Every structure is written in structure tokens, then in C-alpha cells.
Amino acid sequence: MGILANTVSVCHFKVQGDLPQQEELHAWVTKQLAANRFNPIDQSSEETSVGWVHLDDPRIADFDSTAACCREHYFMFTLRRDKRAVPSAVLKAHLEKAKEEFLAENPNFTKVPKQKREDLKEAVHAMLLSQTLPTPATYDAVWDTKSGILTFSSLSPKVIELFEEMFKKTFEGLRVSAFHPYARAESVLDEGNKVLLAQANKAGGDNYLELIKENQWLGTDFMLWLMYQTMNESSEYSVNQPGVLLAQEPFVSYLDDRVVLLGSGENGAQKITVAGPQDHFNEVRSALLNKKQITEATLHLENGDDHFKLTLKGELFHFASFKSPAVKLEKDSTVDEAMEREAVFFERMLLLEKGTQLFDSVFATFLKLRLGNQWADESAAIQKWLNVCSFCNSQLA
Numbered sequence: 248m249g250i251l252a253n254t255v256s257v258c259h260f261k262v263q264g265d266l267p268q269q270e271e272l273h274a275w276v277t278k279q280l281a282a283n284r285f286n287p288i289d290q291s292s293e294e295t296s297v298g299w300v301h302l303d304d305p306r307i308a309d310f311d312s313t314a315a316c317c318r319e320h321y322f323m324f325t326l327r328r329d330k331r332a333v334p335s336a337v338l339k340a341h342l343e344k345a346k347e348e349f350l351a352e353n354p355n356f357t358k359v360p361k362q363k364r365e366d367l368k369e370a371v372h373a374m375l376l377s378q379t380l381p382t383p384a385t386y387d388a389v390w391d392t393k394s395g396i397l398t399f400s401s402l403s404p405k406v407i408e409l410f411e412e413m414f415k416k417t418f419e420g421l422r423v424s425a426f427h428p429y430a431r432a433e434s435v436l437d438e439g440n441k442v443l444l445a446q447a448n449k450a451g452g453d454n455y456l457e458l459i460k461e462n463q464w465l466g467t468d469f470m471l472w473l474m475y476q477t478m479n480e481s482s483e484y485s486v487n488q489p490g491v492l493l494a495q496e497p498f499v500s501y502l503d504d505r506v507v508l509l510g511s512g513e514n515g516a517q518k519i520t521v522a523g524p525q526d527h528f529n530e531v532r533s534a535l536l537n538k539k540q541i542t543e544a545t546l547h548l549e550n551g552d553d554h555f556k557l558t559l560k561g562e563l564f565h566f567a568s569f570k571s572p573a574v575k576l577e578k579d580s581t582v583d584e585a586m587e588r589e590a591v592f593f594e595r596m597l598l599l600e601k602g603t604q605l606f607d608s609v610f611a612t613f614l615k616l617r618l619g620n621q622w623a624d625e626s627a628a629i630q631k632w633l634n635v636c637s638f639c640n641s642q643l644a
Contacts, residue, residue: 502525
């Protein structure tokens, strides 16, 4: 689903590099997108085509004006990849037929020579490829130039790698870096807590892969704390990050529905999924006591009448199935379609930013506790709670 859908899986990047001057930025971005636009392959035999198209309409790849990709401080564009593929079973069947025809025309051969087999395979593949329609796939990107954050609508590692390469190729001098848990932690903390975060950093350098691998405690401890808060506290928080919501505005956040745990077992890594409404998290708690760690959890965020829901991927802080309040495109014939699409875009961005602001506020609340002097007491309380069954008050492990 695209980024304008009410439910979408997204990851975040930080755009890094030297940008052109503000008055030149819109024209430069539009020019770069036009130079790397998508070219259709419907009338050719090419296997793959990758390029940029309009976010509003992935059939359009003409970036002939800034209006095609710019809305106020946002740049919006979609990565489109069309790919032809011949099913292996189909290729095998046609190749066998081609080999039979060759042997029939050349009775001196009892079998097809190796080089001829390769030639036949290549010819058959090219023939089938030309008869196969390409399958399109699109992935939306919205770049907020105020925050420097780019939101991308795919969690596939291969698609993310393709996007990173295409972005770097398109916008020379710029690159996107993953907004991983440690980077996100730095962004939500004040200077004093950033010092404490640096002291807690288990990575030996600034390499982002090492920052992710060595600081997985940011995700596992955060989700464990959220589970404890869900069961033992009010789950009420206040907005403490800048954004569309006012500072100190109250909201509710809690875990429910689905928790995924990972740990070592007799046959290697063992994954446990606990699904459905959770009254006491007893199954999860038992797994935690057996050295499993929470790697994914469904998080709810409620502010007034607005309800957000997402599955947090703890290792990278990807937001899977990020559901926001509904935004609908008016179908009334009296409404200008272009204006309506623009209105839907801004409302959708507002909701995504609101949900992210709520998430960051909960994360910042956790970090200040986790990095402070009170964490030892909090951790002890969590361990005590883990050990006691909610139904019979007996030890779970």
C-alpha cells in the first residue's frame, strides 16, 4: 500500500549532504528526478526498468514543473520498478520442445551439444520474455526538508537497498542514512541525556551497522518496559517532542495484540509469536524468563479521538502496518480532483507526523528513565513482575 493509504509500512531515513540554496532547491530536485525518471518497457523486450514517477499517479513520469514533486516543504516521488520474469516451468517446457525440434532437424545428433543448449536456452528465454508483460511495483517516498527526514513505504531489505542506490545516483552529493534506534534516540534527547546515551553506547565507532548491532538493547528494553507499563501503570504520557501536537498534551500508549520474541534454542534461533489480546502477557513473560527477547510488538497510540496502531520492529525501528485515522478522497464531481488530492496529501502527512510525534514522546520518556539513576529500581520491579503469575501469584520460572 502507498504512503497515502490509511495503513502503510514505513521506514525512516535522514537525508545527509550539502543541499543547494533554498531558492534553487525545488528546481534542482525536479531536474534530478526528470533526469532519472522511469521509462516504460511495455513495447520492448528489456527485463527491468527502474526510475521515478509521480506519487499521485505512478503512470506519469514527466517532472516538467516543480508542482510534480513539491508541496510546500515536502518533496514527494515514487520509485517504480517494472520487471519481466519467465516462470522456470514455462521456460523448461519450451526449451524441451526446442531441443526436440533441433534433434529432429539434425538426425546425426543423439543429444543437443552443450553450446547449442545454451544458445537455445538464451533464444527461448528472449522469445518468452518479449511475450511477457512487465509487472510493476511502486514505493513512495516523502522528504520533509524541515526535519531532514525521509519516509519510505517499504521494509524489504532489497527494495531499501535499491532505493538508497537510486537516491544517491539521482541526487549527487546527497545520501540517505537509516534512522535506526540509536540515531532516533539522539534526535529525541536533550544535550544532557545525549551525553548519557553516548556513555551507554556499546558500539566502538560511528559505523551505522555497528550502532544497530551493538545497541539492540534500545529496542528490547524499550518494548519490555512498554509491556510492564501496559500491565502495571496507567499508560498515560505527555507529548515532549516538537511537532503538530502541543507540548504536554496527554495521550495513551500501550502494547497489545501481537508480540514476537527471539532467542536461542536446542536447534538454533527460536522465534515465538504470541498473538491476540493480552490480559496478563503470561506466555510472553515465561518466554522472557527463558532468555528470549522481544523483537516486535504491536503498539497503540491514542490522542483524543485519534487512534494509531503499528508493529514496531525493534532492531531497526521500522513501523510495520502503521495504521492512522482514515483519510478519504472525495468522489463528488463538484470537487476539483487535483485540489482534493493535495488536501488529502497534507492531511495524511499531518496524521503520520502526529503518530510519529507520539511514538517519539514515549521513546524519549523511556530513554530518560533508562539512562538515569532510577533505572536500577525500575529494572528490579520489572524482573519481580516477570517472575510472578498474574493468576495464582506463583513463580513462573
